[in-house]
Amino acid sequence: xxxxxxxxxxxxxxxxxxxxxxxxxxxxxxxxxxxxxxxxxxxxxxxxxxxxxxxxxxxxxxxxxxxxxxxxxxxxxxxxxxxxxxxxxxxxxxxxxxxxxxxxxxxxxxxxxxxxxxxxxxxxxxxxxxxxxxxxxxxxxxxxxxxxxxxxxxxxxxxxxxxxxxxxxxxxxxxxxxxxxxxxxxxxxxxxxxxxxxxxxxxxxxxxxxxxxxxxxxxxxxxxxxxxxxxxxxxxxxxxxxxxxxxxxxxxxxxxxxxxxxxxxxxxxxxxxxxxxx
Amino acid sequence: xxxxxxxxxxxxxxxxxxxxxxxxxxxxxxxxxxxxxxxxxxxxxxxxxxxxxxxxxxxxxxxxxxxxxxxxxxxxxxxxxxxxxxxxxxxxxxxxxxxxxxxxxxxxxxxxxxxxxxxxxxxxxxxxxxxxxxxxxxxxxxxxxxxxxxxxxxxxxxxxxxxxxxxxxxxxxxxxxxxxxxxxxxxxxxxxxxxxxxxxxxxxxxxxxxxxxxxxxxxxxxxxxxxxxxxxxxxxxxxxxxxxxxxxxxxxxxxxxxxxxxxxxxxxxxxxxxxxxxxxxxxxxxxxx
Numbered sequence: 001x002x003x004x005x006x007x008x009x010x011x012x013x014x015x016x017x018x019x020x021x022x023x024x025x026x027x028x029x030x031x032x033x034x035x036x037x038x039x040x041x042x043x044x045x046x047x048x049x050x051x052x053x054x055x056x057x058x059x060x061x062x063x064x065x066x067x068x069x070x071x072x073x074x075x076x077x078x079x080x081x082x083x084x085x086x087x088x089x090x091x092x093x094x095x096x097x098x099x100x101x102x103x104x105x106x107x108x109x110x111x112x113x114x115x116x117x118x119x120x121x122x123x124x125x126x127x128x129x130x131x132x133x134x135x136x137x138x139x140x141x142x143x144x145x146x147x148x149x150x151x152x153x154x155x156x157x158x159x160x161x162x163x164x165x166x167x168x169x170x171x172x173x174x175x176x177x178x179x180x181x182x183x184x185x186x187x188x189x190x191x192x193x194x195x196x197x198x199x200x201x202x203x204x205x206x207x208x209x210x211x212x213x214x215x216x217x218x219x220x221x222x223x224x225x226x227x228x229x230x231x232x233x234x235x236x237x238x239x240x241x242x243x244x245x246x247x248x249x250x251x252x253x254x255x256x257x258x259x260x261x262x263x264x265x266x267x268x269x270x271x272x273x274x275x276x277x278x
Numbered sequence: 279x280x281x282x283x284x285x286x287x288x289x290x291x292x293x294x295x296x297x298x299x300x301x302x303x304x305x306x307x308x309x310x311x312x313x314x315x316x317x318x319x320x321x322x323x324x325x326x327x328x329x330x331x332x333x334x335x336x337x338x339x340x341x342x343x344x345x346x347x348x349x350x351x352x353x354x355x356x357x358x359x360x361x362x363x364x365x366x367x368x369x370x371x372x373x374x375x376x377x378x379x380x381x382x383x384x385x386x387x388x389x390x391x392x393x394x395x396x397x398x399x400x401x402x403x404x405x406x407x408x409x410x411x412x413x414x415x416x417x418x419x420x421x422x423x424x425x426x427x428x429x430x431x432x433x434x435x436x437x438x439x440x441x442x443x444x445x446x447x448x449x450x451x452x453x454x455x456x457x458x459x460x461x462x463x464x465x466x467x468x469x470x471x472x473x474x475x476x477x478x479x480x481x482x483x484x485x486x487x488x489x490x491x492x493x494x495x496x497x498x499x500x501x502x503x504x505x506x507x508x509x510x511x512x513x514x515x516x517x518x519x520x521x522x523x524x525x526x527x528x529x530x531x532x533x534x535x536x537x538x539x540x541x542x543x544x545x546x547x548x549x550x551x552x553x554x555x556x557x558x559x560x561x562x563x564x565x566x567x
Contacts, residue, residue, distance in 0.1 A: 067385065070388075070389045071388065072389055073566055091393065092285065092288065092393060093391070095389060095390065096391040100385075106386050107383065108303075108381075108383060109381075119295070119299065120386065120390075122295055123292055123295060123391060123392070166386065
């Protein structure tokens with residue numbers, strides 16, 4: 001199923017401008033005015049089989065980029081290809097190979113986990129195997145004991161796992177995970193890390209955004225840092241950690257690189273003295 | 279060619295999956311139970327009332343031509359369905375998109391391997407399916423009541439035609455409501471669009487022929503051919519009106535449809551079903567979801 005010749009994700013000149021928000025909804029409906037430019041001419045290429053960590057401060061545009069790759073939002077300008085398939089022209093075929101888990105679990109609360117995951121799986125031609133596959137994925141995520149209650153009654157962490165199960169049920173070649181470990185307990189984070197390792201072994205591509213930089217450092221082959229809709233850095237994780245700063249010092253972790261690039265950290269972090277990532 | 283067929287099959291299957299889920303969500307809601315109760319009460323109660331009028335010989339003089347057959351009794355029941363079915367359609371469809379948006383589940387539906395248009399079609403079919411269940415149950419009971427109280431049943435053709443036309447009427451309002459809800463930022467905006475359509479077509483439209491008759495100096499009388507022709511032609515531009523015209527023709531009361539040939543009635547009914555649906559699908563296909 002994997003096409004090794006084509007990159008998993010190829011983005012050229014991606015720009016997203018949202019409509020202008022107005023005080024009155026009727027004005028928003030009628031207005032063609034442009035709002036903020038969230039993504040500004042982004043170029044990005046993720047080779048197949050990589051685990052890619054997409055970093056950036058809040059509001060940098062990470063989720064917007066991920067939802068555009070998933071075909072949920074439409075780019076204002078630019079082109080996105082998934083395994084060589086243009087998401088705008090060949091959306092359904094590209095989407096067959098994508099699994100997506102949003103930052104906040106978006107679930108039909110009245111459905112039971114197996115039914116919900118199977119419902120989502122049924123769109124990928126799983127047919128009569130959808131329920132069996134749903135059970136397997138939920139079992140792998142450690143949700144076996146919570147299958148008899150509606151999804152809406154589950155804890156946030158377990159809802160997050162159900163959301164992950166929905167993304168995994170059809171065994172996608174490209175997994176887009178927006179803040180996958182937020183709200184998970186330490187045991188579940190370890191389990192999640194194992195799942196990502198397993199997916200990598202199978203040659204799948206994982207594109208994840210996270211604020212837990214130690215996790216990204218541990219799991220990701222490549223990292224990209226997005227700041228105000230523009231890619232400030234994109235390189236192999238080990239290379240990023242080897243980069244020598246202007247003061248001749250190497251960063252003590254990804255956290256320090258991130259803070260330096262985004263200008264968010266305390267001064268000592270920027271100087272390279274107080275980093276503790278990793 | 280095979281690829282195109284596979285693509286079409288995938289789109290259609292996707293739309294049907296969405297429709298099944300949407301229909302179940304609608305039917306299991308509390309508002310569905312309330313709407314069913316009201317529709318049932320009005321349609322079945324109305325059929326009993328009109329059947330009783332049919333039986334009362336002294337009341338046949340109201341319009342000797344009209345209260346003639348069980349088919350006509352069923353036709354007259356359409357005045358109740360034309361009142362209640364649009365409301366049922368609006369109530370069961372207005373939040374179909376807003377619900378997904380507010381829950382965030384729209385994103386997970388848009389990532390599925392089919393076109394946005396198929397998702398829109400699925401949403402429409404789901405809401406139509408839910409309203410159709412209400413319509414079929416209420417209509418079948420109404421037909422049974424007519425048969426019991428008049429001593430003979432409306433013809434099978436007219437019974438089926440009545441149900442099909444009522445479902446088409448519901449489809450018009452679902453299409454209008456859903457097309458409005460694509461742009462609506464809040465649940466209330468979508469329900470307002472549906473209610474506004476209902477008010478325009480059910481209440482204000484009645485005033486149109488009266489106003490024109492007054493302006494033109496015509497006699498305001500439903501038996502006056504000039505007035506009736508104009509009134510019927512105006513009705514062809516109204517989903518409720520065309521519903522009434524079609525049922526009048528099928529029930530053998532074609533004289534009531536003066537000025538609008540059956541072929542135009544059928545055409546208008548189909549256009550009223552498909553135009554809002556197509557507008558909704560196009561609007562949703564172009565939207566961000």
